[in-house]
Amino acid sequence: MPGPDRALRAALDISRVLGDSRVITDPDQLERFGGDESEEPPRVPDAAILPRTASEAARCLSIASEHGVPVTPRAGGTGKTGGAVPVEGGLVLACEKMNRIKEIDAGDLVAVVEPGVILADLHCAVEDQGLFYPPDPASLDSCCLGGNVAENAGGPRAFKYGVTGHYVLRLDVALPSGAILRCGHRPVKGVAGYDLAGLFTGSEGTLGLFTEITLRLIPRPRQVSTVLALFPGLADAGRGIQAVLAAGLVPRVLEIMDRECVDTVRDGGVPLPPGIEALVLTELDGSEAAVAGDLERAGETLTRAGAQDVLVATGTVERDRLWRARRELSEALRSRKAHKISDDVAVPRSRLVAVLERIESIGLAHGLVSATYGHAGDGNLHVTFLWDDPGLEAGAAAAREEVMRLALEMDGTVSGEHGIGSVNRRYLEMELGREAMALTRGLKKLLDPASILNPGKIL
Ligand SMILES: Cc1cc2nc3c(=O)[nH]c(=O)nc-3n(C[C@H](O)[C@H](O)[C@H](O)COP(=O)(O)OP(=O)(O)OC[C@H]3O[C@@H](n4cnc5c(N)ncnc54)[C@H](O)[C@@H]3O)c2cc1C
16 A cells, blocks of 8 residues: 555645645645545545546546555545545545536536536526436435446435436546546437446446536426325335335335334424334326326325325425435434444345345344335335444444345345445445456456555445
8 A cells, every 4th residue: 555655746746737725735624535424434535636627637647646546536425335435545536626517408408517516506407497307315415426426326216217327428537547538428329339438337436537427307397296104014114115116106206214214304303193113205296187196096005005194295395394304314313322334225126025024123133223214116225223332233233244135135236326335345246246246356457457546445
């Protein structure tokens, strides 16, 4: 691992390109570039660099390559698996000054953005023009498009609209050599050559640095309604979700929360009746007539599936309050106990009820409080374990491993949307197997031969 001297020499060379003000070496100022929202302990980098343009970013990478210094790309720093943590020190290349929405073209239905654009800003800008960019990770007020593409982020609306990768049309990617590669295409269709944009999407800053992102847009749905179904048990709620799917409804959101999550949301100020063991949150969108019809069918389906009560949240204030609580759930759960771990396995939808039942018993067996929530319509669950007693730490690690194995046993995946980063590295081979791991290593070697880009992640 190269020492700080080498990193500081690289930073000095970079400051000749960017100027001193955009190369940070003061330890106090560097602190904010050291961590993300995962359990990975923060590590303050040797320097942080803040390019403004694609060519500056590419030049920074080639200088880092010359010095053999690690570079960790960073966007909003909201990642849940340690992706933006510079675990081997070196330089953090922060995208915060590459934050322009360069184009919104209503005719072509595309947006062209720099990687440091905050997702909520893009949502507002396109919605102002009657357009829609559906991916909506719950961190949308602080995560950025660069991080979203690097993690192939999902979110509640993925059930109907898919994940970030479904909207990436073209990427400009700065490589460790300093070259800028353009891959993908602006039209919605394009099959020339291998899907290189697909390869870089979800690469977690280990293969290249996105400097420009072209995204597909769609027209904004005219009407949105939210339905809350209250259930007497978690497995009942899982069956409610399966009933909605079986009824042929395609809500844009189909989320689940267990009792601990419901209590947390209620404590956060959302007036939910007492005695609920689980909740299903459904959101329908489309034309006014279609939403009205689907709303009725969803209500009937959820009631028939065993919901104690079905509530409709139509007003903006009501919906906003509910969504704010949902978005803050991950953070709010952290404050309920001294310790928390959280994963985001995904399983085929048909296995949902079996998995929910097993998760509850895994938590109980280890003396942990389970808090499961997430995008259950996609089979994607944020499995959270909470505990106070430090003696339960080994049990929590064992519970986590059991959940990962359970997901794989059910033909699922160890991460539905948060990625591998540093936190989930030990589980990747369990899922991919040896050959796919060898191919993954080969691709990394080809694109980043000196392994300067985000070392310690994925592989
Ligand atoms: C409260 C909360 C809710 C969340 N909800 C969701 C959710 O619903 N769905 C979901 O999918 N995720 C969710 N997340 C996780 C996180 O917000 C996403 O993974 C998000 O995409 C990270 O974006 P970021 O801008 O914060 O990236 P960062 O954390 O800064 O970085 C993430 C990864 O991207 C790489 N990277 C950053 N910029 C670039 C670039 N320009 N080029 C190449 N690589 C780059 C980094 O090296 C790192 O590996 C949530 C997080 C929080 C804290």
